[in-house]
Amino acid sequence: MCYSIPGLVKEISGKTVTVDYFGEEKKALNEFYDIAVGDYVNAAAGFVIKKIPASEAENTLQAWRELFFELQDIDTRLSRLYLEKKDTDKNLTYILDKALATLPLKDDDLLYLANLTNASAHQMLFKTANFLRQKYHKNSCCVHGIIEISNYCCRHCSYCGISSHNRNIRRYRMTSDEIIKTCIEAVEKYKFQALVLQSGEDLFYSVNQLADIIKKIKERLPVLICISFGEVGLEGLEKLYAAGARGLLMRFETSNPYLYEKLHPGQTLRTRINHIKKAYELGFLVMTGGLIGIPGQTPKDIIDDIYLAKELHAEMYSFGPFLPHPDTPLANHKPPKEEEILKTLALIRIIDPENAKILVTTAFQTLSASARKKGLLAGANSVMLNVTPLNYRKHYSIYPEKAYTTEPVITQINETLSLLKSLGRAPTDLGISQPITANTKKISSANSNNGLDFINEDLINSALLSHRKPDPKKIRDILQKSLAIQTLTLDETAALLGVTDKKLREEMEQTAVAVKKKVYDNRIVTFAPLYTSNLCINNCLYCGFRKDNAAIKRNVLGLDEIKQETEVLAGKIGHKRLIVVYGEHPRTGIEYMTSTIKTIYEVKTKTNRGYGQIRRVNVNAPPLSVENLKILSKTGIGTYQVFQETYHHKTYKALHPENTPKSDYQWRLYCMHRALEAGVDDVGIGVLFGLYDWKFEVLALLCHTQELEQKFKIGPHTISFPRLEPAANTPFIQKARYKVSDADFEKLVTVLRLAVPYAGMILTARENAGIRKKIIPLGCTQTDASTRIGIGSYSNGLNKQDGNKQQFFLGDTRSLDELIYELIQAGYITSFCTAGYRCGRTGECIMELLREGKERKFCKINAVLTFREWLDDFGSPRTRGRGEEIIKKELNEIKSSFSSIYPQVTEYYERIRRGERDLYF
Numbered sequence: 001m002c003y004s005i006p007g008l009v010k011e012i013s014g015k016t017v018t019v020d021y022f023g024e025e026k027k028a029l030n031e032f033y034d035i036a037v038g039d040y041v042n043a044a045a046g047f048v049i050k051k052i053p054a055s056e057a058e059n060t061l062q063a064w065r066e067l068f069f070e071l072q073d074i075d076t077r078l079s080r081l082y083l084e085k086k087d088t089d090k091n092l093t094y095i096l097d098k099a100l101a102t103l104p105l106k107d108d109d110l111l112y113l114a115n116l117t118n119a120s121a122h123q124m125l126f127k128t129a130n131f132l133r134q135k136y137h138k139n140s141c142c143v144h145g146i147i148e149i150s151n152y153c154c155r156h157c158s159y160c161g162i163s164s165h166n167r168n169i170r171r172y173r174m175t176s177d178e179i180i181k182t183c184i185e186a187v188e189k190y191k192f193q194a195l196v197l198q199s200g201e202d203l204f205y206s207v208n209q210l211a212d213i214i215k216k217i218k219e220r221l222p223v224l225i226c227i228s229f230g231e232v233g234l235e236g237l238e239k240l241y242a243a244g245a246r247g248l249l250m251r252f253e254t255s256n257p258y259l260y261e262k263l264h265p266g267q268t269l270r271t272r273i274n275h276i277k278k279a280y281e282l283g284f285l286v287m288t289g290g291l292i293g294i295p296g297q298t299p300k301d302i303i304d305d306i307y308l309a310k311e312l313h314a315e316m317y318s319f320g321p322f323l324p325h326p327d328t329p330l331a332n333h334k335p336p337k338e339e340e341i342l343k344t345l346a347l348i349r350i351i352d353p354e355n356a357k358i359l360v361t362t363a364f365q366t367l368s369a370s371a372r373k374k375g376l377l378a379g380a381n382s383v384m385l386n387v388t389p390l391n392y393r394k395h396y397s398i399y400p401e402k403a404y405t406t407e408p409v410i411t412q413i414n415e416t417l418s419l420l421k422s423l424g425r426a427p428t429d430l431g432i433s434q435p436i437t438a439n440t441k442k443i444s445s446a447n448s449n450n451g452l453d454f455i456n457e458d459l460i461n462s463a464l465l466s467h468r469k470p471d472p473k474k475i476r477d478i479l480q481k482s483l484a485i486q487t488l489t490l491d492e493t494a495a496l497l498g499v500t501d502k503k504l505r506e507e508m509e510q511t512a513v514a515v516k517k518k519v520y521d522n523r524i525v526t527f528a529p530l531y532t533s534n535l536c537i538n539n540c541l542y543c544g545f546r547k548d549n550a551a552i553k554r555n556v557l558g559l560d561e562i563k564q565e566t567e568v569l570a571g572k573i574g575h576k577r578l579i580v581v582y583g584e585h586p587r588t589g590i591e592y593m594t595s596t597i598k599t600i601y602e603v604k605t606k607t608n609r610g611y612g613q614i615r616r617v618n619v620n621a622p623p624l625s626v627e628n629l630k631i632l633s634k635t636g637i638g639t640y641q642v643f644q645e646t647y648h649h650k651t652y653k654a655l656h657p658e659n660t661p662k663s664d665y666q667w668r669l670y671c672m673h674r675a676l677e678a679g680v681d682d683v684g685i686g687v688l689f690g691l692y693d694w695k696f697e698v699l700a701l702l703c704h705t706q707e708l709e710q711k712f713k714i715g716p717h718t719i720s721f722p723r724l725e726p727a728a729n730t731p732f733i734q735k736a737r738y739k740v741s742d743a744d745f746e747k748l749v750t751v752l753r754l755a756v757p758y759a760g761m762i763l764t765a766r767e768n769a770g771i772r773k774k775i776i777p778l779g780c781t782q783t784d785a786s787t788r789i790g791i792g793s794y795s796n797g798l799n800k801q802d803g804n805k806q807q808f809f810l811g812d813t814r815s816l817d818e819l820i821y822e823l824i825q826a827g828y829i830t831s832f833c834t835a836g837y838r839c840g841r842t843g844e845c846i847m848e849l850l851r852e853g854k855e856r857k858f859c860k861i862n863a864v865l866t867f868r869e870w871l872d873d874f875g876s877p878r879t880r881g882r883g884e885e886i887i888k889k890e891l892n893e894i895k896s897s898f899s900s901i902y903p904q905v906t907e908y909y910e911r912i913r914r915g916e917r918d919l920y921f
Contacts, residue, residue: 002026002043003140004193004431005064006057009039019043022061022068024138042222044193044429045142045285045315047246050222072139074424078377079134081127092121096128099350107303113347114299122339129346129379132353141420142316142357142382143430144226145192145409147182148396149174149388153200155230157264159294161325161397162200168327172392173204176213180220186387187221190409194224194429196249196384201230211243218244224429226287231271234278247285250276251318254290255308256301263294273312280313287359289318292344293336302344303351310352316382317348320361323399338368342378349379357382366403369537369547372416373659376423385412390628394591406589407661408625414667419659453666454707455647460699463494470495475504479511482754485519487709493702493755497695497747505747509778512753516779519758523831523863524823525782526816527577527618528569529764531789532557532596534805535585538662540645541655542691542736544727544807545583551729553804555791556587562599564795570612571605573786573794573816574874576832576866577616579641581789584622584661590631593621597635607873610917616834618684622661623671629678638834639717640675641684644668646691647700655691655732672708672716682717683708684762689740690724694748698755705756718760718782719752725766725811728803742771746778753779768811773822785819787812817876824882829890831863832870833920861898861905862920864890868912 007019007026012035019026019041028043033051035041040057042049081100095109116122150173156165174182179197186192197214199205210232214225226247227240237248252272254260260269280286290305291297309317321341324333341364348358359382360375368374372383386393386404394405404412413430420427478492488496499505533556536545544552557565569575578600582588597617605612618639624632632640646652649665656663672683685704687697705715723740726733740748753761763772763780765787776783788794790805801809820830864887871883891909895902901921908919 002028002046002428004042004044004143004191004427004429005068006040006042006052006060008057009035009037009041012037017041017048022065042193042431044224044431045247047224049193049224049431068426071421071424071426074422075134075139076424078424079130081131088124089118089121092116092124096124099128099353100131102353105350107300110303110347110351111299113350114303114343116343122343125346126342126374126378129349130377132349133358133379133381136354137357137381139425140381140428141376141425142194142359143192143416143420143427144194144196144382144384145186145190145387145430146196146198146384147174147179147186147388148198148386148392149179150199150202150205151392151396152202152204153230154203155201155264155267158329159263159291159322159325161327161399163328166325166327169397170395172395173202174389174392176209176216178389179213180216182387182389183217183221183223186409187223190387190413191431192223192385192387192429193431194226194247195387196226196228196247198228198249199230205229207232207236207239211239214240214243214245226285231275234275237275237279237282237284241282241284245284247287247315248276248279249287249316249318250279251289251291252276252305252308252312254294254297254301255304256297259294259296259301262296263291273308276312285315286313287316287318288312288314289320289359291322292319292341293322293334295322295330295333303347306344306348306351309348310356314352314356316357316359317352318359318361319344319348320359320363321367323363323366325397325399335367338371338374341367341371342374345375345380346378359384362386362403363399366399366401369539370659372419373423376419376425381425383416385409385416390590394586394589401586403586405586406591406628408627411625411661411667414664415659415661418664422658453669455649455669455700455703457649457696459490460696460703463490463699464497464695467491467494467498470498472501472504475499476507479507479754482511482515482757483518485515485757487705487715487757488702488755490699490702490706493699493751494695496751496754497698505750508750508754509746512750512779513777515753515757516781520760520781521860521863522828523859524776524780524828525577525760525831525833526575526819527579527782527784528573528575528786528794528816529579529581529620529784529789530562530565530569530600530794531581531791531807532562532592533583533585533588534791534807535587536583537585538660539657540662541657541732542688542724542727542730544730544803546730547660549729551804555805556585556592557596557792559595559599561792561795562596563603565792566600566603566614567605568794570603570614571607572612572874574607574612574832574870575786575816576614577618577638577834578614579618579620579784582619582621590624590628593619593632594635597637601636609872609915610869612873613918615918620684623668624674626674626678629675629680633678633680637680639682639684640672640680641686641718641720642668642671643686643688643720643722644700644704645688647687647697647704648692651692669704672704673711676708676712676714684718684720684760685716686718686720686722686762688722688724689745689748690736690738692738694738694740694744698748698751701752702755705759715756716759718762719756720762720764721749721752722764722766725808727808728806742774745771746774749775749778749780765810765812766808769814769822772812773826776823776828777826783819785814785816817874817879820870820875821879821882824879824886827886829863829886830867830870831859832866833859833862860890861894861901864894864905865908865912865919865921868909869917872913 003021007021009017010020011018017030028048030048040052151162153162156163225245227245228249257269321336323335358380360372360380364371387409534545539546600614616638619637620641652665675683709715760781762782765784871880
């Protein structure tokens, strides 16, 4: 197994070259290149891939030198072995001692290990396997890419989702040009040195076609090509090898002929085995293995499977879990437990310690989010990344909810390199030219940014310490700057946070009210959240939807259910604007997002006088790649909203377990950069207050604002400030150290309004009715109502909160009508306007209008028109009565301030009263 970095050729013997990596030597086969001792080469899976110019190679090695040995040190430390023999299973330690001495184990020994059930015994087994892995293979770890070119298959295997009998799958087949283009991107953009081309047994592709594709790839690219097309025949193997394929991925699934024939109707195990043997004879690297947990399988069957793979000269062992697909005859069988997979990986390492390269399969990662880390610590040393184009990837569903169906390639690479670095593993077959510290984007210190991101904790803490007793005159100067609609500096905002004098606090609140009035007038925009799913692959300690929370009843809404929810929201409650909430899960990736948004926009329902329709969908979603954000933007979304949750590096790391997507602080931090680069006009940021010190978080939100202003000339369209709320089976919340009091909450909202005077500020129904009544006047511009956050809870008619279906408990469940009545009482008009999005008043344009106080002109007019709509279609008699009064007042103000356009305003107003809808300025 050769490292990804360039190696120096030390010796040549026929086609075999000895390659030196900082004193560590590996063998590689040279088939194509004219090389000599002293040349530099890249090699993958034991094959020379390309010759590297000396200057390029030496620059790369110089950058890698220190990290190379650092990784080895980490791996050596993590693989140290000490088996506590006191009070332990003496038979177990005897067997493991034999394994460590590379003495042959008897069948009874292996069966004993396979039948272990005790957790501490498992750990002893895994540690032994990891020690053997390090002893014979050092810290190298294969990182191959896989491209799934077609999900057509002529076979009808009883466990496989792409079986020819499955009529529920959407079939696809990549063209030759698409396959070659994908390979070019994988090699030239992402630097893969080894790729697997995989498909079902698709009779559309002839062997000659496949050989031609491989030949063209090899002519263009320095890459090791492995094939996984099923049984192409012995002659077919010869043609594919001649074209340049050098690896065969073909699992036999089980060595038990009886089980094989049950899984593969009409096929025989003997034919499969002969195919693999022929491939080895031709010179293919063999990647093979079995399924773990198939119905009727015994521990002895699994041990026999491992021995069969060894007999077949497996270069790589591919053993993964049986995951029942719902559209197959074996749908009702349960998958194996995580420990059974890990035991199998460890047994492979013990049975074949010197030769085995062991893959942690995607199926295992689908079964368990922590599979890669645990598998690599149980003897494995290989992973595979999915580089299939996103529009095809989810349809290669050989098992359900397959991992990595929505993650961009760069996300997978960064996540994998971050994991490998934490374990001290050096990637092979992924030809990265820079040390993996540069690719993972991880910060090296929990308390300092070290120039790696824009949240400089030293500056924030220094500002807070320096302004504990601010000068009153300085505070009043700062308030005037805020009234001029200018973003405050870090020091100015810290000074506001330091105010304790009651009179100054009152002045700050009065100024916040004035700023809001100047920029947004007296309107409040209302919306509703629509939760589409409670599936999540993250494990955030404070979240009710975290992956390990068994109390939550999981569900994801289908398109018909999305339509039903929208019909209630738009046709019965009267909302025009939604924030649609998506969790981070393969089933709710970009394709799900785009289809649900399209469905929401298509809903149009009859109302009392007109019709109800959602006119603007804002999105609260996981951080996405630029490519996916471009797709999302084209759906016509309004604001793309992602909250950092906490900007404090150490706290963020503690709350978001490693090896989950959300553990990547900087991937999340820079998602607004990617959104604006992708063409999303408006972005929303926020903090979950209560995770860390609220004053620090306020200044961090300001830092984020300043960063966006500096890089893109626009800041956040909205800022949100939810507080930590109780959630089912989530004890962290009860023990949280940084809960924000009501008094501090009032202050932080006031300061945020003053610090970023142009931004919309969103107050949510997390807060109870009393708090909302106090907070809205301090500068809020948006709030939700009639809120339900259980999955499917709008259409099921249940008003009662159910902690087993919700991310957290709400503080205010009043209806939209009740909230509007209260707002009228306080002198606010409720706006349902979405005109700005459709008139181009977004992004930089609206920022200028907001700063100049001009946007309120359009807002006031459109607020009156849309409020008239809502009153006629949905308002209760009591609310309509009070609503008429505020509309009359607003129309008089419009007549006085905008006399030139008042006639057109009244024309639109009367047309709306007659039942026309969606008229706006």
